[in-house]
Each structure stands twice: as structure tokens, then as C-alpha cells.
Amino acid sequence: MDFKDYYKTLGVPKTATEKEIKQAYRKLARENHPDVNSGDKNAEKRFQEINEAYEVLSDADNRKKYDQLGSQWRNAGARRGPGPGAGGGVEFDFSDLFGGGGMGGGAESAGGFSSFFERFFGGGGGRQPRGGPQPQPQQEQPSSVDVEVSLAECYSGTTRQLEIASPQVCPQCRGAGVIGNGICPVCRGAGKQQGTRRLEVRIPAGVTQGSKVKAQGVTMVIQVKPDPDYEIKGRDVIRKTNVDLYGAVLGSEVNFRTPSGKEVSLKVPPESQNGRSFRLSGQGLPAAAGKPAGDLYVKLEVSLPTKLTAREKELFEELARLRA
Ligand SMILES: [Zn+2]
Known part of the structure; x- marks a missing residue:
């Protein structure tokens, strides 16, 4: 990829005013227009170059960028080679400066613009019409x-x-x-x-x-965050609560705090089966986004006694006989 001297292309000095650039462009565009040079490949190429130069120099922002690039281009070219510590040249990421324009290949693009132009002013293919909104470099990512x-x-x-x-x-x-x-x-x-x-x-x-x-x-x-005491299903919250055999059989009361910190005392009726669920209406996740509050389910887990004494075993045997 070659550096394009757009001032030279239009035959104007770097200090040329907007008006002078426009005049030079019009004159050259007329002279090299394909309509008046049919079949002249050189004229066609010159015409494209003139348009490209004008595309950049006629736009104040682009011209500023281009002028900036001009001096930097020579610094970049003077670097001895890649890698850190190679010469004192300032590393320079052009894509940062020009908003990540297409880093296209070395070939001339289909639109007749040079790869130099495409890289620094092309904006990845979809050029903005002159005077239209400029592509914003590096918008904050959502x-x-x-x-x-x-x-x-x-x-x-x-x-x-x-x-x-x-x-x-x-x-x-x-x-x-x-x-x-x-x-x-x-x-x-x-x-x-x-x-x-x-x-x-x-x-x-x-x-x-x-x-x-x-x-x-x-x-x-x-x-x-997973909580070992709770399971969430939609807006309902499920909690297991342990009760011993006697509490399940004879009835009992279990006390606990809901996730909101509210103290609840739950009456376990006599003869409650293992796995029985109690619903605390509206005590699940609070209402949000148009959805009503969920419920809190308390599920009984009955634990059976272990390490029975001889006397306990005797009593269980008696219970079993009564039920037989
Ligand atoms: Zn800075």
C-alpha cells in the first residue's frame, strides 16, 4: 500500500483553501472525465484518483486526519522492523485514530478507491455521504x-x-x-x-x-447464589424443614426465618407425612415486573431415630404389634 499524496494529485499546496481545492478538483475532473476521454484507461485512473483526493481534502475532518497521518506516515515508515524496542519510533495504531476503518487488502477496491483510502477513510465499505454524519470512532460498547x-x-x-x-x-x-x-x-x-x-x-x-x-x-x-436451604421455582421458593418422628406423629411447631428475615412459626399437625408441604401464601419472591409475589413452600423431612436403646426397641415392637 502506497501513501497517497492527495495534495499532489489535485496540484494544490498543503495550505490551499477549501475554495482552491474545489476549483482544482473541478478543473481536473473536467479534463479527465471518462465521458470526454472514452477508452483512455489512464484518464479513467486519474479521474478516480482525483475523486479520491477530493473526497478526503474537501471534508474538514478527513483533511485534518489526513494531515495528521502525513507526518506520522513517515515515522511509521522509518521504523526498522516489528517488535518491541525496534528503534525509537512511536507505535501507532491507525485503526484507533480512524475509527477502525476497513483494513482491506492491498488491491484497489471495486469502487475505484485505493486501499490507502479504504484503510483510512473508507470506514469498512459503507462510506458516509459527504456532509452526513461522521462515523463515531469506538462508541462505548453496550x-x-x-x-x-x-x-x-x-x-x-x-x-x-x-x-x-x-x-x-x-x-x-x-x-x-x-x-x-x-x-x-x-x-x-x-x-x-x-x-x-x-x-x-x-x-x-x-x-x-x-x-x-x-x-x-x-x-x-x-x-x-445457591442457598442450601432453598430452591427457587419461578417466583415460588421451597424450603425443607426437618422434624423428628415424634413431631410428625404427635404434632409440633417449627420456627424459622423466611429469606426476607421474617420469623415464621409453622404448626405441624399430628400425623403429618414425610414430604408434606405447607404453603405460605405470598411469602415467595416479591411481586415484580407485573408478576404477583410467589409462595413459600415448606416441605417436611421426617427424620427417624437411630441408635435405639433396648427399651426404645421394646416400645417400637409394642407399637408394631398394636398395628399388626
Ligand atoms: Zn492523547
Whole structure:
């Protein structure tokens, strides 16, 4: 890929005004127009070159970029070779400076623009019409982050401090990319550098596994920390509670806290079977996103006595005889 001297192509000095560039372009375009030079391949090529030069120099932004590139191009060319420590030349990522334009191959592109143009001004194929909106370099990526929350936080809502990768205006050159006549050494001409943004985000009550919460341009995907005491099904929350044989047979009371911290006293009626479920209406995950609150299910797990004494065994044998 060759460096294109667009000023030379249009036959104007670097100091040429907008008007002078326009005049030079019109004159050359007329002279080299394919309609008046039919079959002349050289004229056709010149005509394309003239258009390309004008495309860049007639646009104030592009011209500024091009002028900047002009001096840098020579520095880049003077580098001895690749790799760190090779000469004192400043490493320079052109794609940063020009917003990641197509890094196209070496061949002339189908549109008649040179690979030089495509690389630095082509914007990956879809050129903006002149005067239209310029492609914005390195827009902030929409970020999505996994955020782990406890079940209790699903009930109460919570906040999180997040650090989001975010390009920042370069503090050295204040976004200009240049300092004096040179490329800014801090951002290497990009005008931005990678930074982080600290956000405090609110996660509302009622989120559950996989819920998406959008705040300040960030999408948080909720991951509920597994809790050995609870299982979540939709908005319902299931808890197992242990009761011994005598409590299940004779009736008892179990006390526990719901994930929201509420103290509950559950009456286990006599002769409750193992696995019996009790529903506490509305005590599941709180209402959110138009969905009503879930229920809390308490499931009995009856534990049987072990290491029976001789006397206990005797009594169980008596019970068994009564039931036979
Ligand atoms: Zn800078």
C-alpha cells in the first residue's frame, strides 16, 4: 500500500483553501472525465484518483486526519522492523485514530478507491455521504455483566458497585489526539484511552435467576447464589424443614426465618407425612415486573431415630404389634 499524496494529485499546496481545492478538483475532473476521454484507461485512473483526493481534502475532518497521518506516515515508515524496542519510533495504531476503518487488502477496491483510502477513510465499505454524519470512532460498547445476589437480596433488592470498561477522553491531549505537531504519546492519537467507570446500580426487589436489570447503560444479568436451604421455582421458593418422628406423629411447631428475615412459626399437625408441604401464601419472591409475589413452600423431612436403646426397641415392637 502506497501513501497517497492527495495534495499532489489535485496540484494544490498543503495550505490551499477549501475554495482552491474545489476549483482544482473541478478543473481536473473536467479534463479527465471518462465521458470526454472514452477508452483512455489512464484518464479513467486519474479521474478516480482525483475523486479520491477530493473526497478526503474537501471534508474538514478527513483533511485534518489526513494531515495528521502525513507526518506520522513517515515515522511509521522509518521504523526498522516489528517488535518491541525496534528503534525509537512511536507505535501507532491507525485503526484507533480512524475509527477502525476497513483494513482491506492491498488491491484497489471495486469502487475505484485505493486501499490507502479504504484503510483510512473508507470506514469498512459503507462510506458516509459527504456532509452526513461522521462515523463515531469506538462508541462505548453496550455492556452486560453477571451480578451475583443472595436469595435475601432477591427479596429486599440491593445495590452494587460496578466497574465498567469505558473509553475516557485522553487527559494528556484532551481528546485531540495531537499535541503541538506530534501525536499524543499517551493515547497514540486516539484521543481516548481505556478506562473504567464506577457505577452504583440499584437492583430492585423481586429479581430472580436470569432477570435482566438495565441501569445507566449496563445490563445486569442476575445470578442467584445457591442457598442450601432453598430452591427457587419461578417466583415460588421451597424450603425443607426437618422434624423428628415424634413431631410428625404427635404434632409440633417449627420456627424459622423466611429469606426476607421474617420469623415464621409453622404448626405441624399430628400425623403429618414425610414430604408434606405447607404453603405460605405470598411469602415467595416479591411481586415484580407485573408478576404477583410467589409462595413459600415448606416441605417436611421426617427424620427417624437411630441408635435405639433396648427399651426404645421394646416400645417400637409394642407399637408394631398394636398395628399388626
Ligand atoms: Zn492523547
